[in-house]
Amino acid sequence: EPEVTQTPSHQVTQMGQEVILRCVPISNHLYFYWYRQILGQKVEFLVSFYNNEISEKSEIFDDQFSVERPDGSNFTLKIRSTKLEDSAMYFCASSVRQNQPQHFGDGTRLSIL
Amino acid sequence: GQQVMQIPQYQHVQEGEDFTTYCNSSTTLSNIQWYKQRPGGHPVFLIQLVKSGEVKKQKRLTFQFGEAKKNSSLHITATQTTDVGTYFCAGPPARQLTFGSGTQLTVLP
Secondary structure (H helix, E strand, O other): OOOEEEEOOOEEEEOOOOOEEEEEEOOOOEEEEEEEOOOOOOOOOEEEEOOOOOEOOOOOOOOEEEOOOOOOOOEEEEEEEOOOOEEEEEEEEEOOOOOOOOOEEEOEEEOOO | OEEEEEEEEEEEEEOOOOOOEEEEEEOOOEEEEEEEOOOOOOEEEEEOOOOOHHHHHHHHOOEEEOOOOOEEEEOOOOOOOHOOEEEEEEEEEOOOEEOOOOOEHHHHH
């Protein structure tokens, strides 16, 4: 069964540095998403992406964050000038269409020191 | 903005007992989805409900969507240790999924 893949599985970064989290969505899916889950808390929506542009973003997704689809397969989340509170699990997801079931990757655990 | 609340936050049951989690939205939902997240894992889609009053079953799991499309429930009959995890409801009134706070289920053998 096709799956969403995320790399790296764990990223450790010094505060203030930039990180790029990578995702390869399922190939025939058209909608892509990033979510964040702070340890022990619920999954929080960050951003959705369709047709090479952001279609929706949450209040969390401020100027510190950006997304990009640099080629036909990758979908990236960039976090600039990381803060301690950015430490969380970041999940990428994709779906065939809007409001359809989303398939999640295994996540990237981001640890900011 | 939209809020999706779930109760209870935690539930411990003996293996074989039933379990129910409830989901309430502050706004009407076009559909509601349920996900399960095992400890250390990622959310996995379980089911989507679309119609008012809809009831769907998956083996021991029964999902229900309220008549007003603002609440939903998940009921597990005769829990097993494999049911352990956090169950999230998620509602998309628009183009984003808003996840509920989740119910963490522990099944004691």
